[in-house]
Amino acid sequence: MKRREFIQQTAVASTLIGLGGLGFQSFSRNDKKITILHTNDVHSHIDPFGPEDGLNANKGGVARRASLVESIRNENPNTLLLDAGDMFQGTPYFNYFGGELEFKLMSMLKYDAATIGNHDFDNGIDGLFAQLPHANFDFISANYDFSNTIMDNHVKPYRVFERDGIKIGVFGLGIKLDGLVDKRMYKETVYLDPIEVAQDMSRILKEEERCDLIICLSHIGYHYKNAADKPSDLNLAKATKNIDLIIGGHTHTFLKKPTVVKNIEDKNVLVNQVGCYGINLGRIDFYFDSDKNKAANGTTILV
Amino acid sequence: MTFKPLLCCFIVLALVACKQESHLYKIEGQQLLISDSLGSNQEIEAFIKPYREHVFKDLDSVLSYAVDTYTKTNGEFNTAIGNLMADAVYEESNPIFNKRTGKNIDMVLLNHGGIRSIISKGNVTTKTAFEIMPFENSVVVVALKGTQVNALVNYLAKAKRAHPIVGLQLVLDKTYNVKSALVRGKPIESETVYYVATNDYLYNGGDHMDFFKTNDSLYVLDYKIRKVLIDYFIKKDTLNPVIDDRFIQLK
Numbered sequence: 001m002k003r004r005e006f007i008q009q010t011a012v013a014s015t016l017i018g019l020g021g022l023g024f025q026s027f028s029r030n031d032k033k034i035t036i037l038h039t040n041d042v043h044s045h046i047d048p049f050g051p052e053d054g055l056n057a058n059k060g061g062v063a064r065r066a067s068l069v070e071s072i073r074n075e076n077p078n079t080l081l082l083d084a085g086d087m088f089q090g091t092p093y094f095n096y097f098g099g100e101l102e103f104k105l106m107s108m109l110k111y112d113a114a115t116i117g118n119h120d121f122d123n124g125i126d127g128l129f130a131q132l133p134h135a136n137f138d139f140i141s142a143n144y145d146f147s148n149t150i151m152d153n154h155v156k157p158y159r160v161f162e163r164d165g166i167k168i169g170v171f172g173l174g175i176k177l178d179g180l181v182d183k184r185m186y187k188e189t190v191y192l193d194p195i196e197v198a199q200d201m202s203r204i205l206k207e208e209e210r211c212d213l214i215i216c217l218s219h220i221g222y223h224y225k226n227a228a229d230k231p232s233d234l235n236l237a238k239a240t241k242n243i244d245l246i247i248g249g250h251t252h253t254f255l256k257k258p259t260v261v262k263n264i265e266d267k268n269v270l271v272n273q274v275g276c277y278g279i280n281l282g283r284i285d286f287y288f289d290s291d292k293n294k295a296a297n298g299t300t301i302l303v
Numbered sequence: 304m305t306f307k308p309l310l311c312c313f314i315v316l317a318l319v320a321c322k323q324e325s326h327l328y329k330i331e332g333q334q335l336l337i338s339d340s341l342g343s344n345q346e347i348e349a350f351i352k353p354y355r356e357h358v359f360k361d362l363d364s365v366l367s368y369a370v371d372t373y374t375k376t377n378g379e380f381n382t383a384i385g386n387l388m389a390d391a392v393y394e395e396s397n398p399i400f401n402k403r404t405g406k407n408i409d410m411v412l413l414n415h416g417g418i419r420s421i422i423s424k425g426n427v428t429t430k431t432a433f434e435i436m437p438f439e440n441s442v443v444v445v446a447l448k449g450t451q452v453n454a455l456v457n458y459l460a461k462a463k464r465a466h467p468i469v470g471l472q473l474v475l476d477k478t479y480n481v482k483s484a485l486v487r488g489k490p491i492e493s494e495t496v497y498y499v500a501t502n503d504y505l506y507n508g509g510d511h512m513d514f515f516k517t518n519d520s521l522y523v524l525d526y527k528i529r530k531v532l533i534d535y536f537i538k539k540d541t542l543n544p545v546i547d548d549r550f551i552q553l554k
Contacts, residue, residue, distance in 0.1 A: 032325065044437075046351060048339065054372030054423035058339040063351065065337050066344035090419060092358050092433045101354050108347060122438065166325060179511040182504060212325050226463070244327070258332040270332060280334050287329035303332040 032164045032288040034213060035079040037069060040249030041276035042083065043090025043119065044102055049277075060278040062105050068281055069109055076285075078163035081110060082170065084249035085117025085219035088128075090277070098123055099131040107136035113159055115172030116141050117219040117249060121185045125149055140172035140217055143197040148188035158201055166212045166288060169205030173198060173218040173236075175250055194220050194231045198240050206242040213286055216246045222253040222273050237261035237269040245284055248273035257303040258284065268301060359430070366536035367427040370543045375418040378465055380475070380550040384422055385467035387544035388413055388435070391535035392528065393469050396442045396500050399524055408444060409486050409497040410470030412455065414510045417502070417528075418467070427542060432532040440502040442526045446519035449493040454514035456484045456491070459550070468550055475552040482553060502528055 048061030073079050083106065088099045099120075106114070116139060120128055129150045132139075142157035158171035173194045177186045198216060205211045216236065223234045233248040241264050254275035263269045274280035373384040389411045397408045420434035447455070452471075459466060459473060460481050474482040484491055491497075496519055505512045506521070536542070 047355065048337075052423060052425055054421055055374070060337050061343065063343035063345075063347040064339075064341040066347045067342050068335060068337065070344065089437050090434070091437070092362055092430065093354065095433060095437060095439075096358050097354065101351070105347065105350070108350065179508060182507050182509065184507070212327070244330075255334070257334070270330060272332060274334055278337060280336055283333050283335055285329075285331040286327055287331075288325045289328050290325065299327050300329045301332075302330070 030290065032166055033076055033078060034163055034166050034168060034286045034288070035072060035076045036082065036215065036245065036247070036282075036284045036286070037072060037079060038082045038084065038217075038247045038272070038274065038282040038284075039065070039278060039280075040084035040219075040247070040273055041086040041117070041252050042102070042278045043086055043276060044088060044094040044099075045091055045277040046093050046101060046105065047091075049279075056277065056279055062109070062278065065278055065281055066105075066109050072283070073110075078166070080112045080161055080163070080168060080170075082215070082217055082247060083111055083114035084217050084247050084273070085115045085174065086119045086249060086276075087114060087117070089119040089122045094122075098127055100134050103131050103134035107134065111137040112161060113138045113140045113170055113172075113217065115139070115217040115219055115249075116144065116155065116174050118175055118177060118181050121177070121181045121189075124185045125151055125187050125189060129154070140170060141174050142171045142201050143192040143194045144174045145190035145192060147190075151189070158205060160205070160209050160211060166286075167210065168213045168215065169209055169211035170215045170217055171198070171201040171205065173216060173220050175220050176231075194218070195236055195239050198236055198243070202240055202242040212288065213245075214243050216243050218246055219249045221251040222248050222255075222271070223251070233271045233273070234259070234261060237263055237271050239264060240269075241265045241267070243269055244286070245269070246271045247282065252276040254280075258282075260301055260303065268299065270301065270303070362430040362433065363428055365426045365428055366431075366533065367539050368541050369422045369424050369427050370541060372424045373422040373542075373544060375415060375421075375465070378546045380463075380465050380473075380552060381468070381546055382415075382418075382465045383544040383546050384418055384435075385413070385415065385465055386469070386547060386549065387422075387535075387542065388418060388528075388532070389467040389469040390544075391531050392442060392500055395531045395534050396444070396524055396526060399526060400444050400498070400500070400522065404522065406498055408470070408500045410452075411468060411500045412471070412505070412512075413467040413502060413528075414505055414512075415464045415466045416510065417504070422542065427536050429533055432529050432536065436527075436529040436532055438504070438528070440504045440528050442500055442524045442528065442531065443503050443506050444498050444500045444522040444524065445506060445515050446496050446521070447499050447514070448517075448519065449491045449495045449497065451514045451517055452486065452491050452497050452499070453484075453493070455499070455512075456481055458512060458514060465550065471550075472548070473550045477553060479552070498522075 049056040253273045258272035274282040
């Protein structure tokens with residue numbers, strides 16, 4: 001795969017730059033902090049809810065999110081901003097401009113990547129494709145096979161980011177489209193089993209890409225109480241290994257705090273989702289240290 | 304280029320060295336509320352402004368008044384907002400259907416997931432209609448045999464969700480079996496043809512409402528659900544929908 005080679009080479013090149021600038025000394029005994037910021041199911045909510053709204057008065061708004069993201073980036077430049085899908089549909093902005101404004105604003109906020117939700121097909125796969133020129137960030141989905149669609153080559157299964165020498169692998173997952181989205185909208189997009197794909201992705205990111213941190217950007221939903229076996233973030237966390245964080249969407253789940261789930265190797269996985277409509281911004285900080293003793297005591301999770 | 308393998312070796316060593324140095328020892332997670340105490344980024348604000356002015360020019364006109372806040376989560380098998388939507392589709396579409404075909408709509412079925420927003424207490428505007436129904440879906444009337452209407456009834460019993468209906472009165476027993484199902488007050492007859500209004504999303508297999516597939520005929524009204532709501536709001540001075548007995552479970 002040519003793309004994978006390219007990613008590996010890019011990673012090597014940037015490490016070399018890091019070495020040249022810092023030297024070997026700074027690699028040892030230095031705390032490193034990676035901040036992951038995330039949204040999901042923003043659904044074209046660009047303006048804050050008005051003061052008269054019955055449920056979410058005065059909450060949300062892209063311009064406020066922008067200032068919060070900016071202040072966090074100033075505090076820690078080693079930050080990634082991710083979206084777990086359903087960026088489209090929910091306010092007249094989408095009906096009038098078809099997603100142009102959503103993508104332009106996400107680009108201005110310097111989103112690093114987004115996965116594709118079912119509502120991102122609402123103007124058809126052609127409608128999504130038409131807005132791509134406005135998006136200055138990557139679309140990531142590992143279980144939608146777009147080979148026979150106009151989106152072929154415009155969506156990556158995963159991306160590896162490097163921040164402060166830490167390699168962060170992010171892969172995307174989408175929900176089953178049959179019965180949820182009109183076939184005329186998603187056309188020849190093929191849905192693959194998200195759990196199987198995730199098992200494969202986490203292996204590639206851990207063993208081949210040698211990532212320090214593995215994140216799943218998921219739009220499969222948090223959990224379905226009336227269909228407990230349906231693929232969901234909680235089921236995904238239990239059935240896989242090497243994933244550190246699952247950032248979810250689709251079910252518009254407001255969690256008081258991220259959920260800690262034991263994976264197939266009995267290790268902790270964090271599952272988070274921040275409701276919908278840009279009301280919240282999720283923030284997960286990962287601290288790395290060179291001190292082996294500290295790590296031997298296990299990873300502390302403060303949520 | 305003889306130095307290349309050496310350089311590669313060096314890089315690999317450096318990477319391996321790096322790998323051994325990084326250990327995840329602490330994770331902190333928190334949810335940050337986007338509230339009005341946060342300042343707005345002025346560059347973003349200025350960028351949005353012309354789009355906003357264009358969109359909201361014609362959307363802020365007041366159409367009706369809601370006496371309360373209505374949400375789709377308030378109600379077990381039927382909700383006030385869902386009942387309003389089903390009633391609106393019936394009241395606004397039936398005159399059109401009747402004029403074209405001489406027939407009447409027997410019942411309406413929409414989907415609970417298709418209610419995309421709440422109705423907030425106070426003024427109801429064109430924007431409200433966009434929020435509840437952002438999708439471009441339209442009304443279709445499907446001619447279904449009684450056998451298919453029974454399949455529809457079984458679907459509703461199994462789904463255990465407050466899918467908006469009108470014209471059909473459905474009662475479930477404690478174990479979610481169908482206790483009674485009446486269309487226009489009468490039991491469903493297998494060979495009778497019923498005219499069921501729904502939207503094109505559901506007709507095309509949305510929410511797995513597969514019973515629509517086997518039908519006698521389809522009438523496309525070219526009438527968007529959003530426009531139905533706008534027309535309904537204009538006619539109603541005040542909105543006061545209630546949870547009623549159209550779809551209930553005996554406890």
